[in-house]
Amino acid sequence: MNRKRTIVLLIVVAILGVSLLYGSYTVSSKGEREEGRYENIGTVLEVIALVKTRHYFQPVNTLDLIKGYVKTGTINGMLKTALDDQYTRHMDAAAFENMMNQTTGIYGGVGLSVALMDERVTVISPIKGTPGERAGLRLGDKIIAIDNKDTTYMTLDEAVSLMRGEENTELDLTIQRDEEVFRVHIIRELINVESVPEFSIIEEDYGIGYVEITNFSERTHEELVAALDGLIDKGMRGLILDLRNNPGGTLNAALQVANEFVTDAPLLYLEDKEGVRTPFDSMDMINKYNMPIVVLINGGSASASEIVSGALQDNGLATLVGTTTFGKGLVQSLYPLRDGSALTVTEQGYLTSGGKDINEVGIEPDVVVEVSLEEEEAIYLGDADSDPQLEKGLEILRNQL
Structure with a gap:
């Protein structure tokens, strides 16, 4: 028997032994509170194999993975213990099926933009006019349970799929806000998420247009193209692109948007686990939106928002105004597993158009304009008396036109 096969058999025996020993104890003494511990051994081995071969952070220690599984009794506990990566997570079959059935921008849900922060599902912003906003949820709220299901080790995709559901169905969220923990009861509604909900000429004398992008789908x-073309027809000569509190979305959407502005340069680089960098070059040779641009950013601007803002900044096409972005420079792939569940694995990192690694660092604005958390929330909800970041953007464009 060769060495590799021996190691695999030892791993199986070790995990089986732990499962038998702890599994019987779990059932007899801890009951429903420990439901879901010591999952299907085949799935555990499948996850270990994928993480070992595909994960961006190399090398991954198999023994650390096994120890993590022994210690926690769950796949996500194993991944959390062995990897310094909050985005590589296991999703159960029900959550995976629910996520795959949600392919359009129209769905039943609560209307929250969320992200993983400090390894917790965290509200980035409630969508205006939705149950999430009316329930009083705000930036920074930690969602610690969804219908009594603990979100510890939960993937973002799984959390989102659990919050979505049929229109007029009920949902309970357990929220942690600073030191306070409370429950919120919500009735799901039909959510129609527009990516570009607001665009207009906001300063007629200078022909300054304003476009808000809330997500990338x-x-x-x-x-976006329809909004920009409409504003050009109205005489737009300068543009404010608002990416504040935009948590991101699909990589393809980010590349399409960046491609509208960037010519003859990479839009970003993807880097694999071997350190090999692959550029994604712009496709267009002519920038029809060649005008002074200001991009508004803040700590809620993540992922796809950072790809776009980074590409514009690195190529000298825009002035970034606001505060440092979220700092997510990793790309995940989704792998369906044999038991119907799935694994999201961080397979690549990305660098901005200029080759900057922004992961856990973010993008620094060219002009810093700080606002308080309360001001930021009021600006997003349209309740603020003033918007210092927008005002600074207008000032910059006036000086350039």
Whole structure:
């Protein structure tokens, strides 16, 4: 028997032994509180194999993975213990099926933009006019349970899929806000998420247009182009692109948007686990939106928002105003597993158009304009008396036009 096969058999025996020993104890003494511990051994081995071969952070120690599984009794506990990566997570079959059935921008849900922060599902912003906003949820709220299901080790995709559901169905969220923990009861509604909900000429004398992008989906590029072309027809000569509190979305949507502005340069680089960098070059040779641009950013601007803002900044096409972005420079792939569940694995990192690694660092604005958390929330909800970041953007464009 060769060495590799021997190691695999030892791993199986070790995990089986732990499962038998702890599994019987779990059932007899801890009951429902420990439901879901010591999952299907085949799935555990499948996850270990994928993480070992595909994970961006190399090398991954198999023994650390096994120890993590022994210690926690769950796949996500294993991944949390062995990897310094909050984005590589296991998703159960029900959550995976629910996520795959949600392919459009129209769904039943609560209307929250969320991200993983400090390894917790965290509200980035409630979508205006939705149950999440009316329930009083705000930036920074930690969602610690969804219908009594603990979100510890939960993937973002799984959390989102659990919050979505049929229109008019009920949902309970357990929220931690600073030291306070409370429950919120919500009735799901039909959510129609527009990527570009607001665009207008906000300063007629200078022809300054304003476009807000709230997320990056399959609808974003078409909506953005329609908005920009409409504003050009109205005499737009300068643009404010608002990416504040935009948690991101699909990589393809980000590339499509960046491609509208960047010519003859990479839009970003993807880096694999071997350190090999692959550029994604712009496709267009002519920038039809060649005008002074200001991009508004803040700590809620993540992922796809950072790809776009980074590409514009690195190529000298825009002035970034606001505060440092979230700092997510990793790309995940989704792998369906044999038991119907799935694994999201961080397979690549990305660098901005200029080759900057922004992961856990973020993008620094060219002009810093700080606002308080309360001001930021009021600006997002349209309740603020003033918007210092927008005002600074207008000032910059006036001086350039």
